[in-house]
Amino acid sequence: xxxxxxxxxxxxxxxxxxxxxxxxxxxxxxxxxxxxxxxxxxxxxxxxxxxxxxxxxxxxxxxxxxxxxxxxxxxxxxxxxxxxxxxxxxxxxxxxxxxxxxxxxxxxxxxxxxxxxxxxxxxxxxxxxxxxxxxxxxxxxxxxxxxxxxxxxxxxxxxxxxxxxxxxxxxxxxxxxxxxxxxxxxxxxxxxxxxxxxxxxxxxxxxxxxxxxxxxxxxxxxxxxxxxxxxxxxxxxxxxxxxxxxxxxxxxxxxxxxxxxxxxxxxxxxxxxxxxxxxxxxxxxxxxxxxxxxxxxxxxxxxxxxxx
Amino acid sequence: xxxxxxxxxxxxxxxxxxxxxxxxxxxxxxxxxxxxxxxxxxxxxxxxxxxxxxxxxxxxxxxxxxxxxxxxxxxxxxxxxxxxxxxxxxxxxxxxxxxxxxxxxxxxxxxxxxxxxxxxxxxxxxxxxxxxxxxxxxxxxxxxxxxxxxxxxxxxxxxxxxxxxxxxxxxxxxxxxxxxxxxxxxxxxxxxxxxxxxxxxxxxxxxxxxxxxxxxxxxxxxxxxxxxxxxxxxxxxxxxxxxxxxxxxxxxxxxxxxxxxxxxxxxxxxxxxxxxxxxxxxxxxxxxxxxxxxxxxxxxxxxxxxxxxxxxxxxxxxxxxxxxxxxxxxxxxxxxxxxxxxxxxxxxxxxxxxxxxx
Numbered sequence: 133x134x135x136x137x138x139x140x141x142x143x144x145x146x147x148x149x150x151x152x153x154x155x156x157x158x159x160x161x162x163x164x165x166x167x168x169x170x171x172x173x174x175x176x177x178x179x180x181x182x183x184x185x186x187x188x189x190x191x192x193x194x195x196x197x198x199x200x201x202x203x204x205x206x207x208x209x210x211x212x213x214x215x216x217x218x219x220x221x222x223x224x225x226x227x228x229x230x231x232x233x234x235x236x237x238x239x240x241x242x243x244x245x246x247x248x249x250x251x252x253x254x255x256x257x258x259x260x261x262x263x264x265x266x267x268x269x270x271x272x273x274x275x276x277x278x279x280x281x282x283x284x285x286x287x288x289x290x291x292x293x294x295x296x297x298x299x300x301x302x303x304x305x306x307x308x309x310x311x312x313x314x315x316x317x318x319x320x321x322x323x324x325x326x327x328x329x330x331x332x333x334x335x336x337x338x339x340x341x342x343x344x345x346x347x348x349x350x351x352x353x354x355x356x357x358x359x360x361x362x363x364x365x366x367x368x369x370x371x372x373x374x375x376x377x378x379x380x381x382x383x384x385x386x387x388x389x390x391x392x393x394x395x396x397x398x399x400x401x402x403x404x405x406x407x408x409x410x411x412x413x414x415x416x417x418x419x420x421x422x423x424x425x426x427x428x429x430x431x432x433x434x435x436x437x438x439x440x
Numbered sequence: 441x442x443x444x445x446x447x448x449x450x451x452x453x454x455x456x457x458x459x460x461x462x463x464x465x466x467x468x469x470x471x472x473x474x475x476x477x478x479x480x481x482x483x484x485x486x487x488x489x490x491x492x493x494x495x496x497x498x499x500x501x502x503x504x505x506x507x508x509x510x511x512x513x514x515x516x517x518x519x520x521x522x523x524x525x526x527x528x529x530x531x532x533x534x535x536x537x538x539x540x541x542x543x544x545x546x547x548x549x550x551x552x553x554x555x556x557x558x559x560x561x562x563x564x565x566x567x568x569x570x571x572x573x574x575x576x577x578x579x580x581x582x583x584x585x586x587x588x589x590x591x592x593x594x595x596x597x598x599x600x601x602x603x604x605x606x607x608x609x610x611x612x613x614x615x616x617x618x619x620x621x622x623x624x625x626x627x628x629x630x631x632x633x634x635x636x637x638x639x640x641x642x643x644x645x646x647x648x649x650x651x652x653x654x655x656x657x658x659x660x661x662x663x664x665x666x667x668x669x670x671x672x673x674x675x676x677x678x679x680x681x682x683x684x685x686x687x688x689x690x691x692x693x694x695x696x697x698x699x700x701x702x703x704x705x706x707x708x709x710x711x712x713x714x715x716x717x718x719x720x721x722x723x724x725x726x727x728x729x730x731x732x733x734x735x736x737x738x739x740x741x742x743x744x745x746x747x748x749x750x751x752x753x754x755x756x757x758x759x760x761x762x763x764x765x766x767x768x769x770x771x772x773x774x775x776x777x778x779x780x781x782x783x784x785x786x787x788x789x790x791x792x793x794x795x796x797x798x
Binding site for chain 2: 167
């Protein structure tokens with residue numbers, strides 16, 4: 133029983149990361165109908181940005197006096213800084229790579245290939261610039277362990293889960309209750325009529341990228357705090373799997389991404405608890421194939437009809 | 441006689457290359473680059489069938505290559521060599537000469553069956569979702585092979601060199617070079633014949649408009665099945681050749697980066713243009729090999745000018761920044777590739793005199 137509850141907590145934490153990244157995928161897809169394949173690598177960049185921000189605040193680069201700030205203050209500063217800087221990366225990508233193609237009205241395939249390549253450039257550029265040595269993320273907040281009977285939960289785990297739920301609620305509110313969210317839904321509905329209604333399409337798209345990349349940055353920071361070893365290829369596999377989570381939930385749907393992320397987390401932790409853990413990826417991908425075969429547009433997705 | 445010029449030139453070229461390899465005028469490095477060129481031609485031409493002619497977006501091509509490489513290597517190593525894991529050779533090693541193409545064919549057939557993983561979902565899903573399925577297939581293949589410990593798992597698999605050596609013991613000619621030339625010519629010939637046949641034109645019809653093709657009595661599901669299986673089977677053939685050229689394979693050499701290489705070649709050459717695929721595979725191989733020499737030169741030059749700090753060296757990893765960059769720029773400025781949906785003979789009509797193609 134304790135083993136089960138312990139694993140449920142682990143799955144919730146693992147699923148939170150997937151959910152956070154899947155939300156970014158879904159946001160961009162919902163507006164642009166574009167799979168932003170570079171999103172996983174934006175998450176990786178977010179983790180690295182978090183590393184450099186905290187290192188700067190801890191006084192490693194001589195910007196600050198060492199030990200001037202307590203750990204919680206550094207964390208409080210690092211969260212918005214990381215989110216802002218990662219958003220800048222996402223928006224830059226949109227500006228340089230996606231927008232010119234969109235302006236030309238290029239085929240969607242070309243945009244997808246460009247996204248894929250941007251991801252590779254981010255990964256390998258990071259590897260080339262910073263070297264292959266792994267970075268160790270500093271511990272900011274003392275680990276507190278709360279035990280309930282046999283089950284122990286760290287404060288970090290709770291923070292991650294709470295963050296994922298909070299982000300989900302924020303996004304759901306933005307998309308369903310605000311004007312800007314309405315504009316987002318409008319663009320995905322009909323991108324030719326929307327500019328005629330006086331809605332600045334480009335700013336809305338930039339805002340979408342800001343949201344998605346910002347939360348990817350937050351996920352990167354939390355991930356780096358939970359598993360404090362950073363390497364350039366960390367974003368690739370997690371990004372793919374988060375994307376799978378988004379697809380399984382029905383891409384373009386916020387609830388779907390959130391639930392899909394947790395579903396994948398539970399599947400993976402369940403597999404790792406029962407089978408040898410090397411089979412984790414294989415089973416995760418197989419389950420994706422089965423789900424897509426059964427429901428080609430995901431659990432929450434709406435079936436598309438083609439007009440002839 | 442004029443219309444057989446192309447075939448004659450091709451045969452002459454093949455004989456010249458084999459002869460030069462035999463008398464070792466070409467050193468081993470140049471030979472390896474030539475072989476890699478052949479393998480890349482097979483890869484890019486076969487991926488062009490799905491990505492160019494059928495207009496789908498498959499980006500897990502290396503997974504099928506992996507299957508072909510492993511299966512054909514296992515067949516040859518089990519049958520013809522004394523191996524630590526699999527024991528004594530089952531057949532006489534001298535038979536390897538005759539059996540080698542069969543082994544490669546078995547690898548290709550199994551890779552084609554693996555292509556079903558992608559082909560079956562493609563009946564219902566299209567576009568982005570199918571792209572995901574192909575990538576998932578690539579990961580699944582690699583992950584599955586890494587979990588098979590008896591063939592080495594993540595440590596890789598070797599022993600194919602001994603097969604090639606036993607082939608040269610029988611008749612001392614550059615066998616791999618010959619088989620790669622045969623495989624390349626066979627693949628390009630097969631694809632050319634396939635897409636220009638009445639049956640194969642269904643694939644181009646699917647690319648134009650699937651619903652209309654279905655109405656005009658193209659069996660789209662069967663067509664997709666044929667296209668995916670032929671494409672992945674040829675990738676398996678390329679993989680088998682690759683394994684026997686290098687003598688060592690490991691699952692990670694067929695990961696997403698290898699698939700990206702195939703994609704770069706297809707889009708560089710032009711979607712739906714076989715001659716473009718061949719041309720771009722040749723150019724791309726030369727580019728990669730040139731970068732191998734160019735990057736240290738650049739490093740030395742930049743250190744000489746003093747742009748770079750002394751502690752930083754430009755390494756070979758920059759290759760993987762430059763190649764995606766090339767593709768990004770290509771997508772921005774000339775998304776249709778070098779030839780762009782035309783064959784070489786459409787661009788230079790005079791070439792038509794030199795080959796017969798009915």
